[in-house]
Amino acid sequence: MRYLIVIFFVFISLNILKSEQIFNGKSLTNFYINPSLDASVIYPLEMGHEMLSIKKNGDWIQVTDKQTGLVGWVLSVDFTSKKPEESIGKKNYNLIFEEFKERVLEMSKAIESAINVKTFKEVKHMGGAAAYVIAEDNWFNGKRFQQQAFQVYEIWKGINQSPSFLSFRDSNNNEKFIVLSGPHRPRILKSNK
Helix, strand or coil: CHHHHHHHHHHHHHHHHHCCEEEECCCEEEEECCCCCCCCEEEEEECCCEEEEEEEECCEEEEEECCCCCEEEEEHHHEECCCCCCCCCCCCHHHHHHHHHHHHHHHHHHHHHHHCCCCEEEEEEEECCEEEEEECHHHHHCCCHHHHHHHHHHHHHHHHCCCCEEEEECCCCCEEEEEECCCCCCEEEECCC
8 A cells, every 4th residue: 555655655646746936928918717718717827927838728728826725727828937137127026015905904904894703814925816805704704705806806906907817825834725816706615624
């Protein structure tokens, strides 16, 4: 049995090693749920964003985002094996994130003051247009949590001026759900954990 486990881990390690690092070569491109331009955008990717390729399917590459661990699809023409030089007009996502964090924590204080419900404890940046919110555990059981999650997402998307990714986690940093851009409106995807 031990030999089977060792062989299994060696096989997985070889597959990970086979993953090729690729980089976005355009100033901005999208990370999709499925290999179609009509599919939902998970979030935009700025120039130089690093991904790990999994497999190719026509004009599409299935990839894993090294920052978030999410798996999705990108157009192969937008990616290169060499990291491009920094672009001149690149967004400063760190500065954008600081404004977002301040707004979310202010919103949390206002909700607590108005209806005596604790909501958000901390906000963290994952890089680019991806962030996560650590919420009070009881917040996930409340009646208004989805509405408030969409409000927070709209703040993040509005500041980024592009489709964005936002994860909501409990006080133990366990992901409960994510909010991302849909074809017509944002949507919540619950965690498998």
